[in-house]
Amino acid sequence: MYIIYSPDHALHNPPQEFMEGTLSTYLESPRRAEIILQAVQEAALGEIVAPANFGLNPILAIHHADYVDHLRTIYERWVALGGAPQAALPSIYPQRDLFRQVPVSPWATVGYYSLDLSAPVTEGTYAAARRSAHVALTGARYLLDGEKLAYALCRPPGHHASADLMGGYCYFNNAAIAAQHLVQSGPVAILDIDVHGGNGTQAIFYERSDVLFISIHGAPEWEYPYFCGYADERGAGAGEGYNFNYPLPKGTDDEAYLRVLDEALAHIYRHRPAYLVLSAGFDTFKDDPLGQLALTTPGYEAIGQRIAALGVPTLVVQEGGYAVDALGQNAVSLLRGLQQP
Numbered sequence: 034m035y036i037i038y039s040p041d042h043a044l045h046n047p048p049q050e051f052m053e054g055t056l057s058t059y060l061e062s063p064r065r066a067e068i069i070l071q072a073v074q075e076a077a078l079g080e081i082v083a084p085a086n087f088g089l090n091p092i093l094a095i096h097h098a099d100y101v102d103h104l105r106t107i108y109e110r111w112v113a114l115g116g117a118p119q120a121a122l123p124s125i126y127p128q129r130d131l132f133r134q135v136p137v138s139p140w141a142t143v144g145y146y147s148l149d150l151s152a153p154v155t156e157g158t159y160a161a162a163r164r165s166a167h168v169a170l171t172g173a174r175y176l177l178d179g180e181k182l183a184y185a186l187c188r189p190p191g192h193h194a195s196a197d198l199m200g201g202y203c204y205f206n207n208a209a210i211a212a213q214h215l216v217q218s219g220p221v222a223i224l225d226i227d228v229h230g231g232n233g234t235q236a237i238f239y240e241r242s243d244v245l246f247i248s249i250h251g252a253p254e255w256e257y258p259y260f261c262g263y264a265d266e267r268g269a270g271a272g273e274g275y276n277f278n279y280p281l282p283k284g285t286d287d288e289a290y291l292r293v294l295d296e297a298l299a300h301i302y303r304h305r306p307a308y309l310v311l312s313a314g315f316d317t318f319k320d321d322p323l324g325q326l327a328l329t330t331p332g333y334e335a336i337g338q339r340i341a342a343l344g345v346p347t348l349v350v351q352e353g354g355y356a357v358d359a360l361g362q363n364a365v366s367l368l369r370g371l372q373q374p
């Protein structure tokens with residue numbers, strides 16, 4: 034297995050976030066990726082390789098050009114205007130349905146392109162996000178070259194980012210960008226096992242039948258992103274019947290999770306995808322500070338085994354996971370399961 038990693042993720046290191054009414058340390062930290070890298074190296078799971086440079090076109094195949102341009106330029110424009118040098122962060126969210134044009138002032142665009150307050154743009158955010166997308170694309174290329182399994186150790190994560198909105202620690206939707214790259218060679222399924230519903234990926238593919246999207250997550254009645262991820266969201270237009278959400282109750286354990294996973298995998302099997310993109314978050318872990326499910330470290334190996342049983346070439350794209358003490362072993366456990374024949 035190839036494990037794709039770039040140290041450039043550390044260019045994105047916001048000092049703090051605003052959560053539940055208070056400023057706190059930014060949980061989506063460079064340490065997360067470093068811990069996972071160390072664990073997969075120690076476990077000798079595969080060769081660590083650097084991402085190739087795919088340029089902007091595969092990113093523009095998913096994200097709007099004005100959004101990409103915003104992310105590329107906003108930090109400099111924000112600081113030039115007198116914004117705090119730590120990060121560009123919204124103080125206003127221009128309501129899109131009331132505006133005929135994208136606002137011009139950086140004070141407003143920073144909110145116009147943001148879903149929430151958890152995606153600050155620092156000096157290195159664009160470079161890190163672009164590299165993270167290339168990490169996923171490099172993994173996709175390995176699958177196109179005939180590999181059965183690749184792990185894109187992406188950071189920042191991507192599944193909350195839609196075509197023109199950042200949020201939930203996400204800027205470019207790495208899984209969607211990789212899926213778009215793969216779908217030119219056959220149908221793709223995306224399975225999102227992060228504890229948070231993959232609203233961005235869902236929005237991107239909601240009206241398409243060539244990319245099946247399935248998300249298993251904490252129910253939106255109590256779990257971020259709260260506004261989508263309900264079971265009755267089934268896709269629209271040509272995409273009707275190609276979107277599935279499996280909202281779970283609080284405290285779901287390995288056994289109950291695996292039952293739901295089996296249902297999801299049955300949908301994927303019927304779709305006969307040529308490739309599977311697995312948006313892998315480990316915030317389903319029992320001790321995760323941002324999740325309320327109860328999965329264990331051995332549980333991830335069982336999840337990996339069942340996904341591997343599909344026999345579909347699989348690209349694992351790293352999403353969330355914030356219980357840093359267990360993060361490395363959880364990633365190793367999932368990958369070990371996926372490696373089993």
Ligand SMILES: [Zn+2]
Binds near residue numbers: 227229314316352
């Ligand atoms: Zn998450």
